[in-house]
Amino acid sequence: MPRGFGVGPHWWCNRFQDAGFRITVPRQAILDLLNRTHEHLSAEDIYLEVHKIYPAIGLTTVYRTLELLVNMGLVFKFDFGDGRARYELSQGPGTLKHHHHLVCTGCGRVIDYTEFIEQEKELVHRTERELSRKYNFKIDSHQIQFLGLCHNCQKENK
Amino acid sequence: MPRGFGVGPHWWCNRFQDAGFRITVPRQAILDLLNRTHEHLSAEDIYLEVHKIYPAIGLTTVYRTLELLVNMGLVFKFDFGDGRARYELSQGPGTLKHHHHLVCTGCGRVIDYTEFIEQEKELVHRTERELSRKYNFKIDSHQIQFLGLCHNCQKENK
DNA sequence: ATATCTGCAAAGACTTTGCATGAGA
DNA sequence: TCTCATGCAAAGTCTTTGCAGATAT
Numbered sequence: 318m319p320r321g322f323g324v325g326p327h328w329w330c331n332r333f334q335d336a337g338f339r340i341t342v343p344r345q346a347i348l349d350l351l352n353r354t355h356e357h358l359s360a361e362d363i364y365l366e367v368h369k370i371y372p373a374i375g376l377t378t379v380y381r382t383l384e385l386l387v388n389m390g391l392v393f394k395f396d397f398g399d400g401r402a403r404y405e406l407s408q409g410p411g412t413l414k415h416h417h418h419l420v421c422t423g424c425g426r427v428i429d430y431t432e433f434i435e436q437e438k439e440l441v442h443r444t445e446r447e448l449s450r451k452y453n454f455k456i457d458s459h460q461i462q463f464l465g466l467c468h469n470c471q472k473e474n475k
Numbered sequence: 476m477p478r479g480f481g482v483g484p485h486w487w488c489n490r491f492q493d494a495g496f497r498i499t500v501p502r503q504a505i506l507d508l509l510n511r512t513h514e515h516l517s518a519e520d521i522y523l524e525v526h527k528i529y530p531a532i533g534l535t536t537v538y539r540t541l542e543l544l545v546n547m548g549l550v551f552k553f554d555f556g557d558g559r560a561r562y563e564l565s566q567g568p569g570t571l572k573h574h575h576h577l578v579c580t581g582c583g584r585v586i587d588y589t590e591f592i593e594q595e596k597e598l599v600h601r602t603e604r605e606l607s608r609k610y611n612f613k614i615d616s617h618q619i620q621f622l623g624l625c626h627n628c629q630k631e632n633k
Numbered sequence: 634a635t636a637t638c639t640g641c642a643a644a645g646a647c648t649t650t651g652c653a654t655g656a657g658a
Numbered sequence: 659t660c661t662c663a664t665g666c667a668a669a670g671t672c673t674t675t676g677c678a679g680a681t682a683t
Contacts, residue, residue, distance in 0.1 A: 334658095337662095338662085338663095339656085339657050339658075339661095339662060339663065340657075340658095341656080341657070341662095341663065341664085342656095343663085343664075344663090359647095360647080360648080361647085373664090373665080374664085374665090375664070375665045375666070376648095376665095377648090377649080377650090377664075377665065377666075377667095378663080378664055378665070380647095380648065380649075381649090381663080381664085382663095384649095394556070396554035396556070398552070398554070400646070400647070400672090400673080401646085401647060401648095402647085402648090419606055419610060419612055419614075421612070422615070428610055428612070430606055430610070432602070432605055432606065432609070433598065433601065433602045433605065436598060436601075437598060437602070440591065440594060440595060440598055443591065443594075444590070444591045444595070444621075445621065447590055447591065448577055448588055448590065448621060449623075451590070452577060452586055452588070452625070452626075453625070453626040453629075454577055454579070454586070454621070454623050454624065454625055454626070455623045455624045455629050456577075456621050456622070456623035457580070457622055457623045457624070458621075458622045458623070459619065459620065459621045459622065460618070460619070460620050460622070461617065461618070461619050462617065462618050463602075463603065463606060463612075463614050463616070463617045464614070464615055464616045464617065464618070465607075465612050465613045465614035465615045465616075466612065466613045466615070467610070467611070467612055468610075468611040468612070471611075471613050495637095496637085496638095497636095497637060497638065497681080497682050497683075498682080498683095499637095499638065499639085499681075499682070500681095501638085501639075502638095517672090518672080518673080519672085531639090531640080532639085532640085533639070533640045533641070534640090534673095535639075535640065535641075535642095535673090535674080535675090536638080536639055536640070538672095538673065538674075539638085539639085539674090542674095558647090558648080558671070558672070559671080559672060559673095560672085560673090
């Protein structure tokens, strides 16, 4: 395996082995990038970034890897309305605190917020429990986002 | 204007006139459909349905009208992860009670739920107020969705 | 009358698929 | 060794754009 910063044995290796998936350079590189970035990266963002270190990795592999990671529950996939999916690591040491999103419908900017998450947590858990029971649904995750106009876009649309 | 069920003067006409938009057959037909349907229609769903009554209306117009309606705040646009946008009327007499979504990541089925909306409302309002202030954001709407597996998909993945 | 709206065709953007080669375990 | 994973190219989908003709006010 080629040498690169941060590539080596990691907490996710067991998850891969237990599930029978191989630990490959592209997978490590992508997980490693997600682990040290706290932005909302698109598949292409990830491709371009990973490509700097491993030029052999193709965009197709990025898409396939992200799909795998989402299915494994290691990565969250979001849609902020600009026509491309965004990805965020869901767990691990480098992960951001549990948060939700504030999306500007003017310019597409996304702000992570962590306020009220505590108060929210109880309500969310209660809702999850009830909905699981009532609709016979196995709930894995939730998404909350507020849509509106950021400071700059408010001025422009005034 | 051709004759069709439900087409005629409606509550949304003022909204159009005040904003300087014209009231046209395609716009009325699309609003009318959204008003009497409580499903999560895609642009193509809407096109096919409207097309039955007004075969002259094209898919492009459907997209353009939906964009307009979303911008006017008359329609909500959702992404349930299947690669196509879904639309729901946000207001008016035919509108469903305020609700959120439970999305099956296995088959894509979407359930509207209205439980806990009341408890949620207070938290959401408080969060909105605080986030508006802190981030100088003008919040227009919010989306909450739970992701998981529906009854059938749980059985298959067991 | 005239600025807005529409439909068609074509283009654009993101994502997925087919297939032969390459690489983990 | 022997599947699983990858890369390239091509195809597939959904959505947007250009432009001439039609329409609402």
